[in-house]
Amino acid sequence: MAGAKYRQIADDLREQITSGKLPPGSQLPTEPNLAAEYDASRSTIRLATGLLTHEGLIETRQGVGTYVAEPPTPLTVVFSREEDWQAGEHADEAMQPEGDSATRPTAERFHTETVTADAEVAAVLNVSEGAQLVVRRSYVYLGKDPWSLVVSYYPMDIVRGTELEQAGRNTKTSSLVLAEHGHQPVGYRHDIYARMPDAAETAFFQLSSAIPVTVVSRIAYDSAQPIRLTRYVYRADRLRLRHDMGTVP
Amino acid sequence: MAGAKYRQIADDLREQITSGKLPPGSQLPTEPNLAAEYDASRSTIRLATGLLTHEGLIETRQGVGTYVAEPPTPLTVVFSREEDWQAGEHADEAMQPEGDSATRPTAERFHTETVTADAEVAAVLNVSEGAQLVVRRSYVYLGKDPWSLVVSYYPMDIVRGTELEQAGRNTKTSSLVLAEHGHQPVGYRHDIYARMPDAAETAFFQLSSAIPVTVVSRIAYDSAQPIRLTRYVYRADRLRLRHDMGTVP
DNA sequence: CAGTGGTCTAGACCACTGC
DNA sequence: CAGTGGTCTAGACCACTGA
Numbered sequence: 001m002a003g004a005k006y007r008q009i010a011d012d013l014r015e016q017i018t019s020g021k022l023p024p025g026s027q028l029p030t031e032p033n034l035a036a037e038y039d040a041s042r043s044t045i046r047l048a049t050g051l052l053t054h055e056g057l058i059e060t061r062q063g064v065g066t067y068v069a070e071p072p073t074p075l076t077v078v079f080s081r082e083e084d085w086q087a088g089e090h091a092d093e094a095m096q097p098e099g100d101s102a103t104r105p106t107a108e109r110f111h112t113e114t115v116t117a118d119a120e121v122a123a124v125l126n127v128s129e130g131a132q133l134v135v136r137r138s139y140v141y142l143g144k145d146p147w148s149l150v151v152s153y154y155p156m157d158i159v160r161g162t163e164l165e166q167a168g169r170n171t172k173t174s175s176l177v178l179a180e181h182g183h184q185p186v187g188y189r190h191d192i193y194a195r196m197p198d199a200a201e202t203a204f205f206q207l208s209s210a211i212p213v214t215v216v217s218r219i220a221y222d223s224a225q226p227i228r229l230t231r232y233v234y235r236a237d238r239l240r241l242r243h244d245m246g247t248v249p
Numbered sequence: 250m251a252g253a254k255y256r257q258i259a260d261d262l263r264e265q266i267t268s269g270k271l272p273p274g275s276q277l278p279t280e281p282n283l284a285a286e287y288d289a290s291r292s293t294i295r296l297a298t299g300l301l302t303h304e305g306l307i308e309t310r311q312g313v314g315t316y317v318a319e320p321p322t323p324l325t326v327v328f329s330r331e332e333d334w335q336a337g338e339h340a341d342e343a344m345q346p347e348g349d350s351a352t353r354p355t356a357e358r359f360h361t362e363t364v365t366a367d368a369e370v371a372a373v374l375n376v377s378e379g380a381q382l383v384v385r386r387s388y389v390y391l392g393k394d395p396w397s398l399v400v401s402y403y404p405m406d407i408v409r410g411t412e413l414e415q416a417g418r419n420t421k422t423s424s425l426v427l428a429e430h431g432h433q434p435v436g437y438r439h440d441i442y443a444r445m446p447d448a449a450e451t452a453f454f455q456l457s458s459a460i461p462v463t464v465v466s467r468i469a470y471d472s473a474q475p476i477r478l479t480r481y482v483y484r485a486d487r488l489r490l491r492h493d494m495g496t497v498p
Numbered sequence: 499c500a501g502t503g504g505t506c507t508a509g510a511c512c513a514c515t516g517c
Numbered sequence: 518c519a520g521t522g523g524t525c526t527a528g529a530c531c532a533c534t535g536a
Contacts, residue, residue: 004524030502041526043292046503054303054459055445062503063534074442079492187495193323194443194461194485196304210303212443212461212485221497236443236461243328243492246436248470253505279521290507295522311522312515 006047009038013048017057017068028058028066054210056237072237075142079190079216079243095216095232096140096148110138117153124219125155125226132156139204146205149233158183158227183222191217194236205235212236255296258287262297266306266317277307277315303459305486321486324391328439328465328492344465344481345389345397359387366402373468374404374475381405388453395454398482407432407476432471440466443485454484461485 016022029037034045049066052058060066075097115135122129138150197205197213205213216232265271278286283294298315301307309315324346345353364384371378387399446454446462454462465481 006524032502041528043527044525047524060503061534062532063501065502076440185495187493187497189497190490190492190494191325192441192463192490192492193488194463196459196461210445210459212445214441214443219497221495223496226498239442241439241441243439243441244436245439246434246470247472248436248438248468249475255505281521290509292508293506296505309522310515311513312520314521 005038005040006044007051009034009040009045009048010051012038013052014055014057017052022068024068024070026068028068030065056211074238074240076240076242077234079241094230095150095218097142106141106143110136112136121153121229124217124229125153127155127157134159147234147238149201149204150230152228152230154228155226157225183227185220185227186223187221189219189221191219192241193217197233201233207235214239214241216241254287254289255293256300258283258289258294258297259300261287262301263304263306266301271317273317273319275317277317279314305460323487323489325489325491326483328490343479344399344467346391353391355390359385361385370402370478373466373478374402376404376406383408396483396487398450398453399479401477401479403477404475406474432476434469434476435472436470438468438470440468441490442466450482456484463488463490465490 013022013028022028028034028049031042031045031049034040034049035042038045049058049060053060056072057069058066059069077095077097079095113135115133117125117127117129117131117133119129121133122131125133127133133156134154136152136154138152139146140148140150192214194212194214196210197207201207201213205211214234214236216234218230218232219226220228220230262271262277271277277283277298280291280294280298283289283298284291287294298307298309302309305321306318307315308318326344326346328344362384364382366374366376366378366380366382368378370382371380374382376382382405383403385401385403387401388395389397389399441463443461443463445459446456450456450462454460463483463485465483467479467481468475469477469479
């Protein structure tokens with residue numbers, strides 16, 4: 001046998017979904033109906049649908065019903081582009097998909113503040129733990145859909161000489177651009193990993209099921225020091241990171 | 250309020266774990282004890298622990314107990330290395346971590362066979378759907394721990410002239426190496442994404458909780474055509490992919 | 499308002515582990 | 518064998534949605 005009843009029910013529903021018998025967007029029977037159909041209790045049905053939810057195959061909407069999820073349509077982000085090498089790049093404009101206006105991201109909200117460095121950020125930026133940092137957070141959308149969370153950390157050395165040096169709290173971005181221009185980047189390090197989202201990420205990406213997030217940690221260096229750490233967080237099922245080396249057709 | 254009772258219980262337990270009150274490896278109270286402690290039913294307790302399980306914070310072992318998970322210790326894989334450019338690279342030796350023998354991977358099992366191309370593989374290798382391919386699967390371990398699943402696809406054009414051309418099923422790898430040597434790679438494309446594991450991956454990586462996998466799809470090109478597609482699958486919590494551009498300290 | 503999924507209970511029995 | 522987590526039931530009430 002296939003083991004537990006709720007797993008058999010999940011297998012049966014999964015088969016109906018992947019075979020196309022239950023196409024994307026279609027509604028599953030209600031929980032009481034499924035319970036009757038499979039001769040199971042509603043709790044068992046919910047165990048089964050819980051599995052499919054965590055696989056991202058279905059979505060539940062309270063008060064409405066349970067629906068087959070639309071298959072994800074990932075967008076490709078290329079991070080071997082020469083353009084990213086240019087000075088004047090703004091951090092949250094990098095690491096975004098190419099394409100027409102429909103797939104052009106817009107940073108609808110952002111704000112800038114100063115924080116103290118935790119151990120992890122201090123290590124990569126080569127500053128003391130507890131040192132002051134300027135941090136800029138962006139919420140990037142593709143049209144109305146959430147696309148990525150972008151957080152940049154700047155050591156105080158970098159923003160020194162700009163108006164940000166005195167500002168404890170600041171929403172102006174112009175001085176950050178100025179600071180970036182004053183430090184010509186000569187290298188980037190990207191660290192890429194995936195994990196399950198935290199509460200804030202689940203809310204921003206409107207994740208109902210168990211979809212991972214992909215994190216790109218990008219450190220920019222000038223000739224002497226790290227000048228910026230930027231973390232890009234994406235829904236894993238919407239992102240395909242691409243990197244080309246050498247001659248690729 | 251924090252909403253549902255099971256979420257409050259999960260929040261409380263999560264706080265005890267992240268604060269160190271419940272260190273990694275320690276056992277949580279049994280489900281009946283937690284039910285008494287929080288004045289909840291066992292079902293509600295299981296909803297709470299289910300959340301933490303899916304976050305990878307705890308692990309349950311039937312007949313034994315519930316334990317705080319050890320924090321993941323990711324290894325870094327660098328994929329901007331010049332070494333990877335050299336001919337003679339064997340596919341399952343690339344994309345592996347650096348370091349001493351303790352972190353040197355060993356391909357304990359592999360086998361080679363011929364299959365017909367599905368639509369996706371056919372597209373990237375520029376062959377017809379249904380064309381014959383030679384595929385080599387490797388199961389890579391770090392000591393006794395599963396580390397990665399590696400699958401390589403070769404178009405028949407590439408293996409032509411080697412003994413593999415006639416062999417329907419073959420476990421010899423020497424002819425594959427020969428084939429690779431005959432086609433000097435001049436470029437690589439990497440596509441990186443994360444998703445939840447399928448059943449085979451869950452079994453190989455011994456995943457009890459909801460840990461994603463990171464997939465690196467690596468296409469090698471010679472001057473005329475794609476010569477190999479290799480898919481590397483890793484546990485997301487064990488992997489940190491690193492790529493450097495320009496001058497990095 | 500009726501109907502949906504979300505939460506919660508109290509209890510039962512099973513499957514597995516370690517002693 | 519006792520104790521653990523795994524499965525399942527039957528029922529209740531709540532929160533939300535849309536007509």
